[in-house]
Amino acid sequence: MTKKDLIWLSCFAAGVAAGHFGTKSSDPEPLSAVLEPAPVEIKEALEAYPVVIIGVRNTPFGLTEVATDKGVVYLDQSNTIGIWGHAQALSTGRNLSAPALGEMARFNAMAKYRSPGEAVKLPIREAGINQIPANQAPNQRVAEQIASIRTAPQIDPKSAVEKLKPAPKENLTAIPKIGFAPDGSVLSKSETEVQVQSLFSKLDDSWVVTYPAVGEEKAQVAVFHSHTCGYCRRLHADLDKITAAGVTVKMLFYPRSGHADENQQMLSAWCAxxxxxxxxxxxxxxxxNHACESLPEDVRQQRHPNPIHQHQWLGQVFGVPRYGTPTVFTSEGQVFSGYRNLRDFLAKVL
Structure with missing residues (x-):
């Protein structure tokens, strides 16, 4: 009979679904180093916490492991109870959370790509609608948080791209965020895909930097990016291979640092x-050091004078956090964040 072990969880916050503690298992193998994108329900469960979700994986002890920039959290099957810490096999002392902690370290190491002096601390996200009990009447502050989740800030109509302006509607000051209807109700997965497809179809070539597919076009994607983002650099380095595979890539500027220099350099690239x-x-x-004013008149007429503010607005429609680049959405309605490698990217878009 092989020795059995209990999985020990070192916790910062206590609590686990009934039945997880006291369940014996053999010494589990180290968890796979491959993280999967977080499903919507896990994103919603952690929406109120000041973390960026790097990825998730299932564990052999019945919990879902979520790697974030602040540490590792284990969620029960209902995603209502979470344990922050690491999992350890008692007989060997093996840290089963090591792969996730390694991903966290690599993610945070990307700080070297940020502008000098920029804080690594990430902004606290808006409170999630699912954190409000159904039987509790929301106060004014909570109501405002709900509204901020469901709608993106309205931009100056004078500078807005016509095709992306919200349709006039009573009591509607901004278009709904991805995943929500104008009345604030949650859309199904298929409805969200249609919503994304509709927005993608409105991306005008005068508003984006386009890397066209080589040969037969098989897919179209749009990417919120920043040259200060390490994973964006990985994606950009593979652009020739991506377009060679038949994928057209539309690049959308998404400044992360809040520094004027980052915006200025993005605008200079746009004006090249x-x-x-x-x-x-x-x-x-x-x-x-390019300036749009130096471009020939016919060229200036064919491109937007400065779309960066509108790109940021569209990013907020998609719920892209400050350090959420690259975030990709496709003409077929898919949305995903991050860039692992070329093979993984093409498997998602083709």
Missing amino acids: PDQTAGLNALYRNTRL
């Missing part, structure tokens, strides 16, 4: 005579 060459130079850390 050859925009893809300008963006490539930006990702090579080349200082740019």
Whole structure:
């Protein structure tokens, strides 16, 4: 008879679903180092916490492991109870959370790509609608939080791209965020895909930097990106291979640092005579000094003078957090964040 072990969880916050403690199992193998994207229900469960979800994986001891930038949390099957800490096999002392902690370390190491002096601390996300008990009447502050989750801030109509303006509607000051209807109700997965497809179809070439597919076009994607983002650099380095596979990539600027220089360099890349060459130079850390006023009149007429603010607004429609780049959405209605490698990316979009 092989020795049995209990899985020991070191906790910062106590609590686990009934039945998890006291369940014996053999010494489990180390968890896979491959993280999967977090499903919507897990994102909603952790929405009220100041963390960025890096990825998730199932465990052999009945809990879902969630790697975040602040540590590892284990969720029960209902995603209502969470335990912060690490899992350890008692007989060997093996830290079963090591792969997730390694992903956290790598994620936080990307701080070197941020602007000098920029804090690594991430902004606290808006409170999630699912954290409000159904039988509790929301106060004014909670009501405002609910509204902020469901709608994106309205931009100046004078500078808005016509195709992306919200349709006039009584008591509607902004278009709904992805996953929500104008009345605030939650959309189904298929309805959300249609919503994303509709927004994608409205992306005008004068409003994005486009890397066209080579040969037959098999897919179209749009990417919220920043040259200060390590994972965006991985994606950008593979753009030639991505387009060679038949994928057209539309790049949307999404500044992360809040520094004027980041915005200025993005705008300079946008104003380059050859925009893809300008963006490539930006990702090579080349200082740019292009101005749209210097472009020929016919070129200026064919592109938006400065779409960065609108790109940020659209990112908020998609719920992209400050350090949520790259976030990708496709013409077929899929949305996902991060960039692992070329093979994984193409498997998602083709």
